[in-house]
Amino acid sequence: MIRRFFYVCLLQLCIVTGLVAKELPDFTELAEKQSPVVVNISSIQKNRQNPMMQGSPEDEQMQEFFKRFGIPVPPGMPPHNGRGQQGAPEKQVYATGSGFIVTGDGYVLTNAHVVKDADEVMVKLNDKREFKAKVIGIDLRTDVAVLKLNATNLPKVAIGNPDTIKVGEWVAAIGAPFGLENTMTVGIVSAKGRALPQENFVPFIQTDVAINPGNSGGPLFNLKGEVIGINSQIYSRTGGYMGLSFAIPINVAMDVMNQLKANGKVIRGWLGIAIQEVTKELSESFGMKNTNGALVAGIEKGAPADKGGLQPGDVITKFDGKAIESSSDLPKAVGNTKPGKTVVAEVFRKGNVKILNLTVGEMPSDQSEVIANNKTPEKAEVNRLGLVLKEAPPQQRKKMNGKKGLLVVDAQGSAAAAGIRRGDIVLALNNSEVESADTFAKEVATIPNGKTVALLILRNDETLYVPVKITNER
Numbered sequence: 001m002i003r004r005f006f007y008v009c010l011l012q013l014c015i016v017t018g019l020v021a022k023e024l025p026d027f028t029e030l031a032e033k034q035s036p037v038v039v040n041i042s043s044i045q046k047n048r049q050n051p052m053m054q055g056s057p058e059d060e061q062m063q064e065f066f067k068r069f070g071i072p073v074p075p076g077m078p079p080h081n082g083r084g085q086q087g088a089p090e091k092q093v094y095a096t097g098s099g100f101i102v103t104g105d106g107y108v109l110t111n112a113h114v115v116k117d118a119d120e121v122m123v124k125l126n127d128k129r130e131f132k133a134k135v136i137g138i139d140l141r142t143d144v145a146v147l148k149l150n151a152t153n154l155p156k157v158a159i160g161n162p163d164t165i166k167v168g169e170w171v172a173a174i175g176a177p178f179g180l181e182n183t184m185t186v187g188i189v190s191a192k193g194r195a196l197p198q199e200n201f202v203p204f205i206q207t208d209v210a211i212n213p214g215n216s217g218g219p220l221f222n223l224k225g226e227v228i229g230i231n232s233q234i235y236s237r238t239g240g241y242m243g244l245s246f247a248i249p250i251n252v253a254m255d256v257m258n259q260l261k262a263n264g265k266v267i268r269g270w271l272g273i274a275i276q277e278v279t280k281e282l283s284e285s286f287g288m289k290n291t292n293g294a295l296v297a298g299i300e301k302g303a304p305a306d307k308g309g310l311q312p313g314d315v316i317t318k319f320d321g322k323a324i325e326s327s328s329d330l331p332k333a334v335g336n337t338k339p340g341k342t343v344v345a346e347v348f349r350k351g352n353v354k355i356l357n358l359t360v361g362e363m364p365s366d367q368s369e370v371i372a373n374n375k376t377p378e379k380a381e382v383n384r385l386g387l388v389l390k391e392a393p394p395q396q397r398k399k400m401n402g403k404k405g406l407l408v409v410d411a412q413g414s415a416a417a418a419g420i421r422r423g424d425i426v427l428a429l430n431n432s433e434v435e436s437a438d439t440f441a442k443e444v445a446t447i448p449n450g451k452t453v454a455l456l457i458l459r460n461d462e463t464l465y466v467p468v469k470i471t472n473e474r
Contacts, residue, residue, distance in 0.1 A: 025170050027186055030225050035182050036126045036155040038174045038218060041110055041133075041147075043095045043118035098175035098218030099123065099147065100227065101156050102257070106131075106149035109253055110217030111232055112138040115145050123149055126182065137260030141201050141268075142248060143232050144256040145217075157219060160226025162205060162249035165189055173209045173231050173245075175218030185210040187245075194246065195328030196233070201268070201335050204246040205229045211245040220247040229253075269337035270363035271310070272303020274463050277327045278315055281467030285430060285454040286315065287351050293317040294330040296347075297456065298463030308358035311349065312456055312463065313431035318346035334360060350431060384444045385453075385468055386413025389437040392425050403427060405458060406434050415455075418468040425458035444470070 097114030101107070108123060115121050121133040133147040165171075172186045187209035194204040205220065211234050220229035229247030259266045275294045283291045293315040299305050310316075316324050319333045320343035337343060339362035347354045382388055388410035405425040408415075426434055430453055434440050447453060452469045 025223055027172055027184065030172060030221060030223070031174070031184050034157070034219075034221060034225050035174060035184075037101050037157045038126065038182065039099045039101065039108060040124040040176045040181055041097045041099050041108075041114055041217060042122045042124070043097075043115045044120040044122070045095075045118055096176065096179060096214050097216040098214065098231075100219040101149075101154050102159070102254075104152065104154050104156050106151045106154060107136075107257070107261075108133065108147040108149060109230060109257060110145050110147060111230065112140050112143045112145040114217045115147070116140070121147060123147065124181075125154075137264055139256045139260065139266045141266070142252060142256050143202075144230065144248060144253045146257045146260045157227045158225060159250055159254065160222050160224065160228040162228040162251055165192065165205070165222065165228055167191060170223055171207055171209060171228070172221045173207075173211060173215060173218055174221070175211075175215035175231065177210075177212035177214045179214055185215075190244075195326070196246065201331055202248050202252055203332065204233070205249055207245050207247065208243050209245050210241045212241050267339065268335040268363040269339055269341070269360040270303075271305040271308075271334055271358065271360065272300035273305045273310065274298035275316075275327050275330055276464050279467060281452045281469070282454050282465055285452045285467060286313075286348070288315065288348060292323075292325050293348065294324050294327040295465055297465055298458075304359055304361040308345075309356050310345075310347070310358070311431075312428065313349070313454075313465075314354075315348040316345055317348055317353075319343060320345075335363070339363075381441075382410070382412060383437075383441040384470060385455075386415040387411055387420070387426070389426060389440060391436070404434055404436075406437055406440060414468050414471050418466050420455065420457060420466055420468070423459075426455055427458055427463065428456035430454055431456075 095114060095118070097110055099108045099110030099114075102109050115135055116138060118135070121135060122130055123133045124130045129151075131149040131151060133149055136146040136148050138145040167189050169189045170186065171189055172184055174182060174184050177183050177185075187207050189205060190208050191206040192203070194206045196202075196204055205228065207220065209220070209231075211231050215231050218231050219227045220231055222228050227250050229249055230253050231245060232248050233246040235242060235244035235246075256266055274297045276297045278286075278288070278291045278293050278295050280291055282295065283289075296305070296310055296312055296314045296316065298312055299310055316330060318324060319330060320337060322329070322333050324330050324333065337360045339360055342357055342359045345356045345358050347356060387408060389406040390409055392405040392407045405427050408420060408422055408424040408426060410422055411420045411424075426440070428434060429440060429443055432443070444453070447470055449470055452467050454465050454467055457464055457466050
């Protein structure tokens with residue numbers, strides 16, 4: 001019996017091992033056929049200091065959550081000594097990345113951050129030919145750039161359909177990590193439609209393919225040898241590969257390319273709102289039954305949303321007939337809407353469902369501004385949430401479209417634990433605009449202990465709702 005059991009187990013092991021071996025893909029043909037369509041890109045900035053060479057790898061810039069990985073590599077620069085000390089600033093800064101040929105007459109796709117601000121872009125083909133490329137256009141919101149080479153009869157990629165890929169499917173990347181040309185790395189699709197911070201217009205493909213500096217802008221292939229994405233970002237605490245890579249779906253990139261070629265820019269729909277996710281705590285404070293929708297945290301004065309009647313605190317649950325299940329669904333839905341079109345939006349407002357007609361505008365160019373934090377706090381009473389508040393100073397009220405607001409002089413207890421910090425401006429409590437620190441404290445005093453309130457906060461010109469649970473009896 002023991003011998004029979006041993007043979008049965010051995011047979012099963014052989015079968016399983018054989019099946020696994022049979023299912024493992026062979027990437028040799030893909031590498032041979034697709035390497036010629038992948039290019040190496042060098043962008044040159046003249047008479048500028050290399051910003052990536054000003055500090056050690058541990059400086060604040062290198063600690064950002066997502067690492068763009070077209071890392072400049074100036075030739076002849078002395079090696080980093082680990083203390084942020086570099087040689088003299090170079091007159092030319094070289095950044096390297098990858099790309100791929102999409103048409104036989106020389107159109108190339110890559111990442112915007114590879115060629116942004118470049119004075120000259122050089123493209124090297126697999127056959128060692130080099131071309132000076134013309135930048136047709138870049139789109140920072142999707143991180144896509146289109147280049148044009150003065151060449152004909154070039155090898156080109158086959159375009160796949162990223163909508164049909166499945167989690168667990170094998171994929172491969174070809175690029176030049178650390179300058180090592182035509183390097184292939186393989187892995188699987190880890191997730192689809194991944195929304196990343198400040199990247200709401202791209203439903204990223206997440207993979208575990210090894211991506212490193214120099215892979216930026218290179219293609220992501222399926223097993224058929226079709227391009228399904230552009231390798232764009234990694235999650236890293238070191239600047240190198242840590243198992244999480246993100247690619248821009250090729251259909252998004254091709255739409256951007258077509259618009260850049262036709263218009264010189266990408267035209268997107270725009271409402272002029274700041275949104276955030278509906279958390280369980282915020283849902284409770286608003287009296288919602290679930291966490292579906294996109295919470296309107298702020299509205300730009302005079303923007304389409306303002307004209308259409310949207311209000312801060314509204315939760316958009318449907319837009320143009322499409323259900324908005326999470327906040328990341330809304331930017332894509334609005335961005336894909338033709339400017340000038342009037343659409344129906346369904347919103348949840350103070351316990352009721354409202355139907356609004358919104359005329360979508362055209363998204364303006366990026367703008368950013370920083371509000372300076374307030375100076376030394378004045379002595380004041382701590383309210384029930386753990387906040388010391390005072391009226392916002394005049395220079396800050398100008399940025400609030402005439403609305404009242406309370407400056408956070410100090411944050412303790414529940415408020416501090418919820419993430420509210422000194423310098424924030426409190427605009428509303430449970431969708432009711434604040435009047436004064438005294439009335440705010442009185443309103444908070446009437447809320448039962450253990451309940452969660454939603455504070456609308458203005459921080460660095462952006463508004464967001466912060467749920468705070470009342471845990472103090474006063």
